[in-house]
Amino acid sequence: MKTRITELFKIDYPIIQGGMHFVGFAELAAAVSNAGGLGILTALTQKSPEDLSNEISRCKDLTDKPIGVNLTFLPAVFSPDYPSYIKAIIDGGVQIVETAGRNPQEHLPALKDAGIKVIHKCTSVRHALKAEAIGCDAVSVDGFECAGHPGEDDIPNFILLPLAAEKLSIPFVASGGMADGRSLVSALSLGADGINMGTRFMVTKEAPIHENVKKAIIDATELDTRLVMRPLRNTERVLINPSVQKVLELENELGSDLKFEDIAEEVVGVYPKVMLDGEVDAGAWSCGMVAGLINDTPSCDELIKSIISDANEIISGRLARMVN
Numbered sequence: 001m002k003t004r005i006t007e008l009f010k011i012d013y014p015i016i017q018g019g020m021h022f023v024g025f026a027e028l029a030a031a032v033s034n035a036g037g038l039g040i041l042t043a044l045t046q047k048s049p050e051d052l053s054n055e056i057s058r059c060k061d062l063t064d065k066p067i068g069v070n071l072t073f074l075p076a077v078f079s080p081d082y083p084s085y086i087k088a089i090i091d092g093g094v095q096i097v098e099t100a101g102r103n104p105q106e107h108l109p110a111l112k113d114a115g116i117k118v119i120h121k122c123t124s125v126r127h128a129l130k131a132e133a134i135g136c137d138a139v140s141v142d143g144f145e146c147a148g149h150p151g152e153d154d155i156p157n158f159i160l161l162p163l164a165a166e167k168l169s170i171p172f173v174a175s176g177g178m179a180d181g182r183s184l185v186s187a188l189s190l191g192a193d194g195i196n197m198g199t200r201f202m203v204t205k206e207a208p209i210h211e212n213v214k215k216a217i218i219d220a221t222e223l224d225t226r227l228v229m230r231p232l233r234n235t236e237r238v239l240i241n242p243s244v245q246k247v248l249e250l251e252n253e254l255g256s257d258l259k260f261e262d263i264a265e266e267v268v269g270v271y272p273k274v275m276l277d278g279e280v281d282a283g284a285w286s287c288g289m290v291a292g293l294i295n296d297t298p299s300c301d302e303l304i305k306s307i308i309s310d311a312n313e314i315i316s317g318r319l320a321r322m323v324n
């Protein structure tokens, strides 16, 4: 399949695995890239730029296909040493960076001078246009359905994607709620050049996370996610569990007096406990509504092949029959 995204990133299929904290390790990124998609390591999961260098080397030992690194720009109170992480990316020979969170403008020159293609993840058309204006090569448009941070506008992909298609000139992928061949065809028909998936890739054979997490996603329905941290304007879509219920009660109780410290126990340092130790109730962790569509644990190769063959069948079978 050929789109502007496959051309830009030199990949076989327009399917990207978005950066995921404590999920986007070398095993998953390499498996996605080996299957013809674009696998992405998550920089900040690595404690230091040196650790990121080692993870990039580990990933490059597992695949010779293009890989990417996610660089999430956190709210200003947390300040990792971004220039050193960027140096590790450049020195590691990575050609693609997925930026997310705050505006990446101050870091773009370093990335662009090294010939790196940048895809910025945004949750609104105005942010996507800003990313285009500052020189990003592509954007990932994350609808309200998505796992993680959907922003504060609450616009689902059926509205967001056609609006993005009308306004943007650079290529973009649809992110949030994508799971299968049907998602890919819908995204392409709404004007996107491919899809980005998070939650779906967590439930694959190669995702190096605890089986309890994969089971929790398979058991979940589309009704089982909640939005936390809205009063802090740092909204995150997470899977419901007792810790999340506690956060929601505190948010309800404290209203506009809520401070980050009030919920820190439920949201800070949670990912290693959940993803590595399988303590799925240890705190709040990102999960998309798409959990309702996930019922199996394929390999990344099986998943990507089935998405492409189902998409081909929908386009040249079911849809073609409708218009002929």
Ligand SMILES: Cc1cc2nc3c(=O)[nH]c(=O)nc-3n(C[C@H](O)[C@H](O)[C@H](O)COP(=O)(O)O)c2cc1C
Pocket: 017, 018, 019, 020, 021, 023, 042, 070, 072, 099, 100, 101, 121, 142, 145, 146, 147, 148, 149, 175, 176, 177, 178, 196, 197, 198, 199, 200, 202, 285, 286, 287, 288, 289, 290
């Ligand atoms: C467990 C988990 C952790 C995530 N961590 C990050 C992250 O650190 N940085 C980031 O930009 N996006 C992160 N995301 C968001 C994904 O990259 C992707 O945008 C999102 O999952 C798309 O929605 P979907 O899950 O419906 O496919 C995370 C998602 C999940 C499920």
